[in-house]
Amino acid sequence: MPNRTLRRRRPDRPRRIAFRVLRAVQVDGAYANLELARALAGAHLEARDAAFVTELVAGTSRLAGTYDAIVAVASGRDQLDPALAEVLRLGAHQLLSMRVPLHAAVGATVDLAAAEVGEKVAGLTNAVLRKVAARDLDAWVAALAQGRDDLDALALRTHHPRWIAQAYRDLLGDEAETALAANNEAPLTTLVVRPGLAGRDELGGEPTPFSPWGARRAGNPAEVAAVAEGRAGVQDEGSQLMVAALAHVPAPAGPWLDLCAGPGGKAALLAGLAIGERTRLLASERQPHRAALVAGALGVYTGEHAPVVIAADGTRPAWPAGFFARVMADVPCTGLGALRRRPEARWRRSPADLTALVPLQRSLLASALDSACPGGVVAYVTCSPHPRETTEVVDAVLSGRDDVTVVNAPAVLGVPDAARGDFVQLWPHRHGTDAMFCALLRVNDQAGRGRR
Structure with missing residues (x-):
């Protein structure tokens, strides 16, 4: 009898690329969107195949937990080899959320399992996927919910x-x-100009409804001349609006600070606006490799008020207290507000991450307030709506100080349906942005200076 292993087809390149991207996400902690971009850049696929890989990676990441629950029922196993589990997620996504015919989805996924995991799992993969295909996604969800x-x-x-x-x-x-x-709807790419270096009319696409600097468009951003030349970049409108809130609130003249600037999107927008006010932005980032990314993003600005980038720990400032008129504290967070763009984060994060992040968030906010001059304004920003890293952080820090006044941020920003008390909360379903949170805090002209 011929050896069936020798006659098995090699996995097609798009599925193999998708599998390896997803393994990098699971094993190495890579971000799916960044790892996908890296993989596609070197693969030189036709547009149709690149779109197929993109949907495989994004869709499988988004529904990974659901697919795991379905596969557990279909296989009768609570534990599977991690690589095999990844293959089965990819197969489930093709069967339940894409228009891939049954024979193609099962056959190609079995070939992938045999090549990447081993011939011994081919039969199991075939059997599990055929059980998965016995119901549609809604029927599986209903069954799991019973x-x-x-x-x-x-x-x-x-x-x-x-x-x-x-x-x-x-x-x-x-x-x-x-x-x-x-959170399950992939957003269009949003572009943003570097103020003073490009106009929004150069971006093409549809102007963002709330930000004066952005536009949404399909396609490769690098095909836009202003992006290729560094005079514009990619940035969600929600992030642009966090900068707008800080830039629009009245504040004294003086230098600006971006306390946690990496990877540089908000810093690039702030730098251009600061130059327009004839002042300078200091962009600080603790990790040197991320500080290098910030420097790259800000390198397009030159001249008398060109921004300065340093690698420094925001909780141990390398600058004097009370020095800055405007301070952006876009602190590390769980990223629960960006699940449209980072779908794997919902399964990667846990409540334990909140517990670990909250002390750092409080420390950075306290440092930001100490860095602001009398009358200066701090924007405390997170890409998360979760109370523990938004309102509760602000309340905890302000409870120990008598030198700070909360500014009505919704009134400053002027975006409808964004008020969360005196704070701003954006939402994908209301505003078409990431779920960004912003508190604007003014340091009073008296008392409390120099406190650490």
Whole structure:
């Protein structure tokens, strides 16, 4: 009898590339969008194949937890070899969320499993995927939800872990399902000009509805001349609006600070606006390799008020207290507000990450306030709506100080349906942006200076 292993087809390149990107995400902690861009840049695929890889990576990352639950039922196993589990997720996505015919999805995935995991798993892969294909996605979700409470059912329907669904429901009530569902819709790329170096009319596409500096467009951003030349970049409109909030609030004349500047998107916008005010931005980033990214983004600005980039720890400032008129504190966070663009984060993050991040967030906010001059303004920003790293951080830091006044940030920004008390909260389903949070805090003209 001929050896069937010798007659098995080699996996097609798009599926193999998608598998290896997803393994890098799982094994090396890579970001799916960045690893995908790197892989596609070196693959030289035709546009159709590149789009197929993109959907495989993004879609499988987005629904990974749901697919794991389906595969567990279909296989009767709670534990699988990690590489095989990745192959089965890819197969499940093709069967349940893409228009790939059954024979093609199963056959190609079996070939992939045999090549990447081993011939011994080919039969199991075939059997599991045929059981997966016996129901559509809605039927699988309904079956998995049987006997679960309402919160579990919400999490299953919207493809999020329970703890994230809980946070959204606590914040939004009946609106939570719409908000969670919006995290599953891939956004158009949003571009932003470098103020003073490019005009929005150079970006093409559709102007952003709230930011005066951006436009949304399909296609490769590098094909836009202003982007290729560094006079524009890629930045979600929500991030642009965080800069707008800080730039528009009245503040004294003086230098500006970006306390946690990496990788440089907000810093590049701030730098151009600071130059327009005939002042300078200091961009600080603790990690040297990220500081280098910031320097690259800001290198297009030259002249008397060109920005300065340093590698420094924001909790141990390398500058004197009370020196800056405007301070951006875009602190490290869970990234739960950017799940449209980083779909794997919902399964990678856990409540333990909040516990680890909150002390750093509080320390950075306190440092930012100490860095502002009398009358100066601090923007505390996170790409997360979760109360523990937004309102609770602000409340905790301000409870120990009598030298800070909360500014009405929604009134400053002027974006509808963005008020969360005196703070700004953007949402994908309301504003078409990442779920960015912003608190504007003014340091009073008296008392409390130099406090660390």
